[in-house]
Amino acid sequence: MRLSDLLAPWFHYSGVEEIKNISLDSREIKTGDLFIAVPGHLVDGRKYIEVACTQGAIAVLVHTDNPAEHGQLVPESYACPQILFFQLSRQLSAIGAQAYPLGAERMKLVGITGTNGKTSISQIMAQLMTLVGERASLMGTLGNGLWGDLVDSGNTTADPITIAAQLQTFNQAGAALCAMEVSSHGLIQGRVEAVPFDVAVFTNLSRDHLDYHGTMQAYADAKKRLFKFSSLQKGLVNLDDVVGQQWLSEMPSDKLYGFSISPDHQDKASIYTLDNHQHHLGMTATLVWPEGKETLESPLLGSFNLSNLIAALGALYLLGYDMTSLVSVVPLLKPVAGRMERFTRDDGVTLVVDYAHTPDAIEQSLKALRGHCIGQLWCLFGCGGDRDKGKRPLMAQAAENFADRLMITSDNARSEDPRTIIEDILVGLRLPLKALTQVDRELAIKQVVALARPGDLVLLAGKGHETYQDIAGERLEYDERALAKTLAGEQK
Known part of the structure; x- marks a missing residue:
């Protein structure tokens, strides 16, 4: 598609450049691509215009909040033309539909x-x-x-x-x-x-x-x-x-x-x-x-x-x-990966991996599993760091109300101390001393499996399909589904 045709619904552009691909990420730009530079939630793409041009961008659309600049070229261009576009960030979906x-x-x-x-x-x-x-x-x-x-x-x-x-x-x-x-x-x-x-x-x-x-x-x-x-x-x-x-x-x-x-x-x-x-x-x-x-x-x-x-x-x-x-x-139908996914040991202990990570999801998951459980119903969960802290005691209340046994552990602590998150969760419990705690999530799961008896069902809540733990700025490899599958094959 020619750039002039792409921009025709918004303004006239006289250039005849042929676009190969379009991207908002300067790192993905290759020769002949169009770079779209908009302010984002965390990063302002306009800071990377020079990088995109150096990598071969054929042109750059640049977000502006000034309607008078709409369709104008930036005078001081790098190696490619920069075209100002009024409130470009609001038009991205329409531009995508025009291009594809x-x-x-x-x-x-x-x-x-x-x-x-x-x-x-x-x-x-x-x-x-x-x-x-x-x-x-x-x-x-x-x-x-x-x-x-x-x-x-x-x-x-x-x-x-x-x-x-x-x-x-x-x-x-x-x-x-x-x-x-x-x-x-x-x-x-x-x-x-x-x-x-x-x-x-x-x-x-x-x-x-x-x-x-x-x-x-x-x-x-x-x-x-x-x-x-x-x-x-x-x-x-x-x-x-x-x-x-x-x-x-x-x-x-x-x-x-x-x-x-x-x-x-x-x-x-x-x-x-x-x-x-x-x-x-x-x-x-x-x-x-x-x-x-x-x-x-x-x-x-x-x-x-x-x-x-x-x-x-x-x-x-x-x-x-x-x-x-x-x-x-x-x-x-097959179970959705990490969504109420069941792994059963030969001794009758069942592990269920689920993505439940909100108070309501914890409640609904436990209510749902009660009908499939003939022994004790366990709930292992944590709360994410750098997120809504008001959710933590509510998660605890939901788990305590609908499970027989609790293990509180880590779940993407991010920049927070996981021990502090666990303390915030414990505040929501009526009987905090009855809950087991273990910062290391894998170790926590192994402890619960060792304590579980035939007929017990263990809900491993929060990770679901995820294959990492986000801790202190690092994404550490961690696959709870694979762990559950391995543990389901172990004998006491």
């Missing part, structure tokens, strides 16, 4: 937002699509790419240019769908502003990211932005969450649908379950939707995974897929 168009015959796009469940829902959707013979793609916490070939993404929601480029790649590769996790940060920062979502899904809202949003209302408002996209055909909200109930009453009923696994909300839900039953291999339920009902046999653990499954089925149903065909392949 999807075309008229494009795949369907589903955006999933909420505190918990985004990853599981997107992964379940991709699995279901694959099982019924369709190609599906994903963008989110566990990586971006076609199902079965994900590449680590770094963030839940990537930068706008990367999103647009990857969506075009998935579309050209023949994907019928992209299920995208959409974070509150990504919505506030406009990273998906020009993505033409067909269906939006809301999972739930509980305390998280208040260090960024400030209040729960601001956090909810950020999530709600996804449901205001002009491209949106339909929305799906969780009626077992009070925010979902509010949104259903506020938004147009012909566009918004509700789902539920609770008998309390079936009167307003379009898609819901009856006769939910937990057993040691998963769950069974009766799925009801406007045109029918079917028995659902899910191999996934926990009631909240039933909710995630219903959300995934519901989103595909709203896109026009046959529900009966989808339900028929549900028994073939």
Whole structure:
């Protein structure tokens, strides 16, 4: 694409430069690329213009807050022209869509937002699509790419240019769908502003990211932005969450649908379950939707995974897929990596690795696992450093209320002393002396496994799919799933 064509929707540019690629990271710039220099949350890209030009950038778009400078060239250029662009940081998604168009015959796009469940829902959707013979793609916490070939993404929601480029790649590769996790940060920062979502899904809202949003209302408002996209055909909200109930009453009923696994909300839900039953291999339920009902046999653990499954089925149903065909392949689903992932020892002790790292997620995970546990229910967890400290005692309360035994340990202490974080957690316990503590997370897990008895279930909460511990500025290699797998093969 020529730079003049890329910029045509905003202003006339007379240059004839051909762009190879576009990037916001000067380190990725190669000869013929366009560098976009904008102020970021942590780094100002305008400081790296000279670096980008030296590396062969064909031109640089430069953020300015002065409307009079829009479309002008910077007089003192380096080795490449610098073009000023008014409030460029707000136009990145639109620029991405202009540079990497999807075309008229494009795949369907589903955006999933909420505190918990985004990853599981997107992964379940991709699995279901694959099982019924369709190609599906994903963008989110566990990586971006076609199902079965994900590449680590770094963030839940990537930068706008990367999103647009990857969506075009998935579309050209023949994907019928992209299920995208959409974070509150990504919505506030406009990273998906020009993505033409067909269906939006809301999972739930509980305390998280208040260090960024400030209040729960601001956090909810950020999530709600996804449901205001002009491209949106339909929305799906969780009626077992009070925010979902509010949104259903506020938004147009012909566009918004509700789902539920609770008998309390079936009167307003379009898609819901009856006769939910937990057993040691998963769950069974009766799925009801406007045109029918079917028995659902899910191999996934926990009631909240039933909710995630219903959300995934519901989103595909709203896109026009046959529900009966989808339900028929549900028994073939595999657990999502690090999401209620089970590892069972020969002696009957079960380890469950889960990403639960908020008070609500801890509560929901423990409630869900109680029905699968015949012995004592253990909870091992920690809290992240340099994050919302008010969450720490709340995590403790949730764990104490719903587990029989507690082990408090480290979880990405970052620059903080992990012992101080543990002390902050202990403040939230009624009986702090009953909790076990161990700063070294791997050692803590081994201690709990040594103490556990046949029939006990141990929730290893917080790390999930992550393969590192962030401690004192270093990312140390640490794979809890691999550790659990190893320990599950050990004999006492």
